[in-house]
Amino acid sequence: MEVLYAVIAKPKARMSQPTSPLSTPCLDEFCRLDRLGLTVVGQQVAPDHTVLVCHVVAPGDVCPACGQRGTARDMVTRRLAHVPFGWWPTILHVRVRRYRCSQCRKVWRQDLRPAASARAKLSRDAVTWALRALVIDRMSVARIAQALGVAWNTANKAVLAAGRQLLIADPARLGGVEVIGVDEHVWRHTRHGERYVTVIIDLTPIRDHTGPARLLDMVEGRSKKVFKAWCRRTTSCVVVGTT
Structure with missing residues (x-):
């Protein structure tokens, strides 16, 4: 009983203190919006999602045609899905200002390309998060x-x-590949469309006993012509034997 009491009464270790100095809380920095050229001006926290109203930081009022400064005309809102925080969707309502040039009459918008590609529905950080979630986290x-x-x-x-x-x-993803494996796989279980894909796998780690095999590519179709076309597109591939 005395030993048990000693274990329970043992004081907890102190949490490590942050090594860098503390700064003022900033929603732009926390949500990584500053590197997208956006700043938060409002928020709406719902039970199942969060909406962040943003403005574009760069003015973008210079006419791309003649170089004169334009006059603000109005604002349009573009909706972008952002990186989820707390596994709840985070939606960006980006207010983009439109300008009009008094010289050449050209109308243009603020540049939103640092935040998202043209006609995209996801921010650039959201696309990176989704790709990592699929490839690394296997979601x-x-x-x-x-x-x-x-x-x-x-x-x-x-x-x-x-x-x-x-x-x-x-x-660079094909660097060091010396042995590959080719197989077919049924990926579509419907009557419409191509049912088979050709799977190309790097077997070099298996041969060298350095690790597991690595998926290189999946090409629609399962004929010899499909595999030869892949070899011509990617690298100088020479088939020296089959098993």
């Missing part, structure tokens, strides 16, 4: 869409586009 597209507060097709298109740009289009 389903349905769960990602639910966390972002968007439709399944919206999340799927954004992840596919980012994956092609950052992963598939990166030539």
Whole structure:
């Protein structure tokens, strides 16, 4: 009993103090909106989502055609899904100012490209978060869409586009690949569309006993022509044997 009492009465270790000096709370910095060129001017916290009303920091009042300063005409609101905080959707209502040039009569908007690509429904940080959630955390597209507060097709298109740009289009991903495996897989269980895909796997780590195999690509179709076309697009691939 004395030993048990000594264990219970042992004082707790102090929590480590932050090494960097504390700063004034900033919602822009916490939500990583400052690096997107946005600043928060209002918020609406609902039971199942949060809305952040933002303005574009850069004025953008210089006419892109003649270089003269324009006159503010009105404002339009663009809705963007942002990185979820607390697993609840965070929606950005970005108020974009429109200008009109008195010289050439051109009408333009503030530049929102640092925050999102043209006609995108997700912010750039939201796209990066979704891609990491799918590839690293192995979350389903349905769960990602639910966390972002968007439709399944919206999340799927954004992840596919980012994956092609950052992963598939990166030539360095094929560095050190010496042995590959090719197989077919049924990915569509419907009567419409191509049912099979060709799966290309890096088997070099298996041969060298350095780690597991690595998925390189999945190409629609399962013919020899499909695999040869992939080899021509990606690298100088020579088939020296099959098993």
